[in-house]
Amino acid sequence: xxxxxxxxxxxxxxVLRHTTQPPTTVxxxxxxxxxxxxxxxxxxxxxxxxxxxxxxxxxxxxAACPSAAIYxxxxxxxxxxxxxxxERYASIYEINMIRCIFCGYCEEACPVDAIRLGPEYExxxxxxxxxxxxxxxxxxxxxxAPRRQYHADVDSTDPELRRVIPEDEDLGEVYRTHRPLGAxxxxxxxxxxxxxx
Amino acid sequence: MxxxxxxxxxxxxxxIALLTGMAYMTWFERRVISRMQLRIGxxxxxxxxxxxxxxxxxxxxxxxxxxxxxxxxxxxxLAPGISLVAALAAFVVLPIGPTISIAGRQIGLVIxxxxxxxxxxxxxxxxxxxxxxxxxWSSGSKYSLLGSLRGGAQVVSYELALGLALVGVVLVSGxxxxxxxxxxxAQSVPFVILQPxxxxxxxxxxxxxxxxxxxDLPEAEQELVAGYHTEYSGFRFALYYIAEYVNVLTVSAxxxxxxxxxxxxxxxxLNGPWWLLxxxxxxxxxxxxxxxxxPRLRYDQLMRLSWGLLLPLGxxxxxxxxxxxxxxxxxxx
Numbered sequence: 133x134x135x136x137x138x139x140x141x142x143x144x145x146x147v148l149r150h151t152t153q154p155p156t157t158v159x160x161x162x163x164x165x166x167x168x169x170x171x172x173x174x175x176x177x178x179x180x181x182x183x184x185x186x187x188x189x190x191x192x193x194x195a196a197c198p199s200a201a202i203y204x205x206x207x208x209x210x211x212x213x214x215x216x217x218x219e220r221y222a223s224i225y226e227i228n229m230i231r232c233i234f235c236g237y238c239e240e241a242c243p244v245d246a247i248r249l250g251p252e253y254e255x256x257x258x259x260x261x262x263x264x265x266x267x268x269x270x271x272x273x274x275x276x277a278p279r280r281q282y283h284a285d286v287d288s289t290d291p292e293l294r295r296v297i298p299e300d301e302d303l304g305e306v307y308r309t310h311r312p313l314g315a316x317x318x319x320x321x322x323x324x325x326x327x328x329x
Numbered sequence: 330m331x332x333x334x335x336x337x338x339x340x341x342x343x344x345i346a347l348l349t350g351m352a353y354m355t356w357f358e359r360r361v362i363s364r365m366q367l368r369i370g371x372x373x374x375x376x377x378x379x380x381x382x383x384x385x386x387x388x389x390x391x392x393x394x395x396x397x398x399x400x401x402x403x404x405x406x407l408a409p410g411i412s413l414v415a416a417l418a419a420f421v422v423l424p425i426g427p428t429i430s431i432a433g434r435q436i437g438l439v440i441x442x443x444x445x446x447x448x449x450x451x452x453x454x455x456x457x458x459x460x461x462x463x464x465x466w467s468s469g470s471k472y473s474l475l476g477s478l479r480g481g482a483q484v485v486s487y488e489l490a491l492g493l494a495l496v497g498v499v500l501v502s503g504x505x506x507x508x509x510x511x512x513x514x515a516q517s518v519p520f521v522i523l524q525p526x527x528x529x530x531x532x533x534x535x536x537x538x539x540x541x542x543x544x545d546l547p548e549a550e551q552e553l554v555a556g557y558h559t560e561y562s563g564f565r566f567a568l569y570y571i572a573e574y575v576n577v578l579t580v581s582a583x584x585x586x587x588x589x590x591x592x593x594x595x596x597x598x599l600n601g602p603w604w605l606l607x608x609x610x611x612x613x614x615x616x617x618x619x620x621x622x623x624p625r626l627r628y629d630q631l632m633r634l635s636w637g638l639l640l641p642l643g644x645x646x647x648x649x650x651x652x653x654x655x656x657x658x659x660x661x662x
Contacts, residue, residue: 143622143623144618144622146622147365147618147621147622148365148618150364150365150366150367151361151364151365153367154367155363155364155367155368155369156367156368157367157368157369159369159372
């Protein structure tokens with residue numbers, strides 16, 4: 133009986149004490165949370181330093197996509213004025229953002245680091261066709277993103293965003309490590325770490 | 330004629346004040362409980378979310394009024410009204426301030442204080458259960474029925490404890506008129522000092538009467554969807570919702586009036602309706618605090634608390650009070 137009363141008082145005191153603490157809620161549209169560095173939001177297609185597209189139209193991203201959101205049609209590069217560095221380039225590159233589940237398998241599958249998932253997540257729009265992002269939109273998110281976004285950690289004027297990834301750069305996160313297709317896997321199978329497992 | 334007019338005006342003032350107060354009670358509850366749970370609460374509509382009750386009301390009024398196929402044609406639409414009328418009716422006898430004179434006329438700030446006001450109060454406050462029972466039964470839904478059965482059993486059990494707790498006040502003051510009870514407290518001390526146990530019993534039973542946490546078994550979301558008002562939507566749901574919060578205000582006002590002197594300030598300082606408002610706000614806060622703290626009682630615990638603890642304590646309280654009144658006043662007032 134006495135224990136019960138003590139428990140009751142403690143409970144009431146705990147609740148009352150919490151009113152003096154600041155709320156943990158983030159008032160979202162005004163305040164935006166700092167995103168983790170590996171946040172997977174809207175896709176971007178990248179270019180080389182000389183302006184050539186990195187995408188070589190191999191369709192590995194489309195094959196890796198579990199929700200069949202990516203459509204790629206490749207075409208041969210004109211040697212006189214190539215679009216990409218490889219033999220071929222993506223003449224059509226579309227991502228259906230309604231189907232996309234932001235798993236990041238496409239950037240994992242990409243042998244040339246052409247596609248990466250960026251920090252933008254405010255992708256709401258009004259009409260369904262608007263959600264099919266074309267190559268132009270993916271190459272220039274600053275211009276085509278449906279809602280211009282600012283993030284506490286990502287400044288749209290940040291040169292890092294427009295930085296061209298050097299061929300041999302180690303991208304850090306385990307699933308972003310570039311491994312040429314068909315290259316032997318160094319680590320023994322049991323140590324292989326699947327990033328999304 | 331002018332007597333009728335005065336009554337109409339007084340009633341309108343009380344009804345409008347209660348409905349407005351109820352709306353801001355929901356706002357108050359949501360804001361306070363949010364802070365207790367480290368949230369912010371409604372803060373989008375108007376400054377600090379103050380227009381939120383208005384937005385909620387507008388939304389509910391424009392919702393479709395759905396009626397289940399199995400529902401009783403006559404009682405189903407009627408039941409929410411019973412709940413609301415019963416909730417509002419209790420305020421008829423509660424004085425909100427002293428008698429004032431307007432244009433040479435003495436007007437008491439109470440709709441009707443009768444010699445048996447306290448009896449009327451107990452009767453009116455228990456009428457609300459008809460809305461709960463009839464609403465649940467006439468919905469033709471098992472969840473509603475279970476909720477209303479719980480509501481019926483709960484109100485019957487706690488009614489006794491509630492009545493017994495108020496008997497102590499009647500013994501001490503020697504009157505059933507609430508105006509006289511307030512005057513009595515103005516001359517001596519708030520009755521909570523003379524009736525601390527009575528107050529605790531009353532408040533516990535009153536929470537059960539209003540079907541609020543931790544005694545909200547009739548509308549236990551986790552088991553009964555929404556209990557007796559599961560099938561109600563739109564305006565009729567709003568009526569139940571209004572009735573619940575008006576009941577909270579009424580119960581707070583009764584507790585403030587009978588045990589804390591109502592509109593009488595401490596040591597008769599600045600007597601007026603504002604004191605009642607302040608006391609009601611404190612009680613409203615306690616209601617929210619309770620809801621944020623205590624989990625819902627199990628049904629057998631609910632019954633044991635009433636029949637095994639509150640009722641014996643209530644009887645004891647009446648007995649001890651009666652003996653003390655006789656000893657100290659020599660048997661007469």
